[in-house]
Amino acid sequence: MFQGTFALFHRALAVDFRLMRTHLFRFLFAILILFCLFSAQMSSSMMGAAGLALFGQIVYLNFVFILIAGISFFATAITEEKEEETIGLLLMAGVNPVSLLLGKMLPRLIAALLLLSIQFPFTLLAITLGGVMFSQVLAAYIALAAFLFLVANLGLLCSVISARSRTASTLVFIGLVTYFLGVPLLELLRTAAINENWISGNFFPVKVAGIILEWIYDSSVIKQVTTILSTGFNETAWGYQFWSNLLFGLFLFGLANWLFTRFALLEQSSTPERRLVAKKKRSMFSPGRAWPQALMWKDFFFVHGGYGMSLIKFIAYGMALFSLCTFFGYTTRSYSIQEIGMTMFWTMLIVILIEISLISARIFHVEIQWKTLVSTAMLPESMAKIAYTKVLGSLLSILPAFFYLSLGVLFRLREMRYDSGLVFAEPGFWMMCTEILFFWHLTAFLSTYIKWGALPLSFFTMWMGNTFFFISVSLLSLGAGAPDMDGLSVAVTFMMMIGIIAFHFLIKERLVHLASQ
Template identity: 65%
Template sequence: MFQGTFALFNRALSVDFRLTRSHLFRFLFALLILFCLVSANLSSRVIGAAGLILFTQIIYLNFVFILMAGVSFFATAITEEKEEQTIGLLLMAGVNPISLLLGKSLPRLVTALLLLSVQFPFTLLAITLGGVTFSQVIAAYASLAVFLFCLSNLGLLCSVVCARSRAASTLVVISLAAFFWGVPLSKWAFDIMVQDRWVADGTFFVTSTNQVLDWLSQSSVLRQVHTILTSGFSESPWGIQFWSNLIVGILLFLLACLLFNRFALTEVSTSPARGMISKKKSWLFSPGRAWVNALMWKDFFFVNGGYGMSVIKFICYGAALLGLCSFIQYTSRSYSYQEIGLTIFWTMLIVLLIEISLISARVFHVEVQWKTLVSTAMLPQSMSSIAYSKVSGCLLGLVPAALYLFIGTLLSLNEMAYDIGLILSEPSFWTICVEVLFFWHLTALLSTYIKWGALPLAFVLMWVGNMFFYFCIALLSLGFGFRGGGAGFLEALNIIFTLAMSVGIIISHFLIRERLVYLASR
């Protein structure tokens, strides 16, 4: 058992240590800690407690990286073997399921824990800067380490159950959202039901439900970190959050072992799945005859689900908006049509941004993954027209969200007519728009280079770039802004930043095209 585990463990670590990108990632993380140190030093001149500011930034930075690792790094431990169809070969070599799970998950967990541990000495600088005690540092890193252990096993379980890496990552995101958002919302909704006497207070059901929700709330690493970062923290680092995350992580690993033979040994097709598309002649689930633009037709139906998925999105979005507006109407007691329109508008705007981000991560990745760019490039079209056709087909899947966005705009037109002029006149609005466009282009470009994780990697790179930009602004503001007349200089920097991002969008167009041409010629 341990021989197979050690062989996989040793190979995974050897490959990781030889990859240049692994060392670049660690260097990037160290650079982020340096930015946090300088930012805390600058902030201490205004609000004091530089150590607490530095410690808070580092802890939340680690939390974000752990979440991204759970979505991309841990959730692909077994699915990548399924996609390459090598699980059967590993089992034939004498590696049993438990050894395989340990050998695939332990190297990733050890790599993440090493990244967490090597920064521990630098975090001790926060104690010398003031505002933080040694017990707070120990408690914070214990909470993050046990949450990392729990999340790695959650990703392992999703990787065992799901057939594709994208499905496993989606399942991890849904699980995290259900815990971090679902538990507080459930507790809030249940308290309202008790206050309005929908449920009789004092009963066994109410008492037991409150205890379960309280236990789930205390198991959250966010709540534990918030408690640790408060001044005067003197609790034990081995609290409810530590032991609950540890036990749940062990249970998730045992569940992955039990479900391995049921799900992990299922044969995965080596060709792209049809999804909801049916061969039968039906207007909803059949693609029918190809359009004049065949590539747009292909991506709309076979990548985005076609009419069937659009109808499902339309129904789900409508049900979610109806439930949200009904709940706000019930709690606020006064909810006008314009406020309903604003709620629909902002909700669907967020949904649209998320959908376009997902599209940018898979529009070209599908061709790269299934090695169909060679045959696609043989069409009598330029690579630019092929790329634009694929993007157009994927954008047709945004019609349900765009319809609800239009409805929200109509309902809140009177309210928005006054504010839209002020928003459009703000330079920061155009900066955000350009930055979002650059983020989508960066995601699409990265999806042609890496097998998975283009979207979280683009998010991290954008975050690092923003931190570096605002870090430079902070340094320049100390030299110019606080001596008078610095507002115009900072506005000029903002304009330069917007122009630089616009140039980056244009360059990324050509880089994506050249990358697709290179992949098609291989």
């Protein structure tokens, strides 16, 4: 057992340590912490407990890093072997399921723990700035390490039961959202139901549900970190959150081992799936004959699900909006048509941003993954036109969300005419829009280089860039007074527009290079 685990463990670490990007990422992470430390030292004379503020930034930076690692890094541990069809070969070589799971999960876990360990000495410097003690630093990193172990095993379980990396990442995302947002929402609904006398608080199932929700909430690393960062923290680092995360992580590993034979050994299709596209020509979900723009037709139906997926989105978004508006109407007791429109607008705007972000991560990666880029490049069209046609076909999949967004605009048309005039005149608004476009182009560009994780990596890169920007502005404010924010926003917008144009040419050249291989 341990021989197979050690072989996989040694190979994974050897490959990881030989990659330049591994050490570069750790170096950049340490540089970011040093930059935060420098800014905290510069502002220590103007604020109290500068060390605590610095330490809080670093802790939440690590929290975001762990979330991104769970969605991308850990969720592909087994699915990458499924997609390459090498699990059978590993088992034939005498590697049992436990060894395989340990050999695939432990190297990734250690790589993530190393990223935490390299910043620990720098974090101790926050003590010298005041407001934080060594016990708080130690307790925070212990809590983050336990949470990392939990997320690693959650990603491993989702990777075992999923056929594709994208599905595993989606399951991890749903699990984390349910854990951090679903549990507080359920507790809020339970409390509201008791206060409104819909149910009795003494009813046994309600009491049990409350106890379970409290246990889950107390195991949250956010609650533990909030307690650690509070003034006068004097609790043990090996508390309930540590042991609950550790035990539940072991439970998830055991569940992954139990389900391994059921899910991981099933043969996966070596061709792209049709998903909700019907094969019968007379079906309403059938793609029918190809459109004049065949690539647009192909991406809409065979990548994004076609009419079937659009209908599901239309119904799901409608039900979600109805439930959300009903909840707000009940809690506020007065919910006008304008407020309904605002709720629909902002909710669907967030949905559209998420959908386009997912599209940007898949639009070219699908062609590379299924090795169809070479045949696509043989069409009598330029690579630029092929790329833009694929973009238009993918954007058709957001029409259900765009319909509800437009409906929300109609409900609040009069107010939005006045608000839009004020918003459009702000340079910060255009900087935000340009930054979103830059993020989508960066994601599409990275998806042509890496097998998985382009979207989380782009998000992390943009987050680091924004952190540098705001820290730089703060330092300028300390040194030379408040800068001209409007002029600074215009300059940043201009630079990002240049970057977007550059990405167009870089993506084209990258696709041409991949098609010629």
